[in-house]
Amino acid sequence: MSIVLDPWGHIAIENYERLLVEFGIRPIDEVLNSYIINHKYFTRRVIFGHRDFNQWLNAYQSGGKVAVLTGLMPSGDPHLGTAMVYEELRFFQEKGVFVKMAIADAEAYAVRREDRDSVVKKGLDFIAHALAWGINPDNAEFYYQTSMDSSYYRLIQLFSRKVSEAEMKAIYGDLSPAKIMAALTQAADILHLQLDEYGGFKYVLVPVGVDQDPHLRLTRDLADRFENELALKRPASIYHKLLRGLDGGKMSKSRPEYAIHLTDPPDLAEKKLMNALTGGRATAEEQRRLGGEPWKCIVFELYTYHLASDENELREVYNDCVSGRVLCGQCKRRAAEKLRALLVEHQKRYYDFRNNVEKYVEKPSF
């Protein structure tokens, strides 16, 4: 059975290798020789695939005009999965790249049927968390979709002329008018930076969870169709694996009990982590004898994505687990302490930014 990626769904992905084959996503290994690729997400293959990232890197390395853009839908509360996007933006910004973050409020309003005021408020929250995570506002821009001007909206109208319902269904599966609007708006998000009015960046990289690949496929096709008319180029993209929920399903804003949110009180977050699914054996005796199975374990995933700062530390956790030297209780307590430290630090910065976040973005006026 073929896989359908649903950017609005809540399904955990089990086989990333298969996505490479099925959708023609390129393995990240083929670009890892570039000197700028020195972030743990690359070395640990958390970012596992790309489209045209090599071309973007060539442009970056030869001094071309490059930018990074991604978008977040302001529904629910930001969690450790959302933080992966912040982390990627922060990394590229440290390399001197301009980054732009869309608050997909039109999408939240139409697809999730969220209340207008709450969408705007949550958008501010997502921005405050991005700043707290370390994104420097001096070389970044945040915007709400509904605050954009006519040239951005003109793109959506133009795109709608050159895509058929059958193509949309082939990419997205089930569709509603709201989802069609949201998909075309996302294409405008990704491509508007190439317009002169928005800086004329011709090499745009989109770092996203792999469930967002349908938007990239649509957008790349649209860029081809408007190459002559608007001088658009295909965007590049990199894909990270999705941090699973604490029960092994997708970590989703709509399943708060299985996610660690960036504003969870540290005691609650620790408690959630201590109850997470692990790769431990049925008994302590069995685990000492056979070792644990970190590849099944959510706690090990948290070490990999956020908690282990260097490779030696991650290797030690892995070796302690598979050798049976350390049992899950001890391993989880160590992870919980690290999680607490991360949240305490982040929340201090977040509450500072939360008080003055409005100066970093223009709020929608309707």
Ligand code: SF4
């Ligand atoms: S020892 Fe740690 S890494 Fe291994 S299964 Fe248990 S919690 Fe997971």
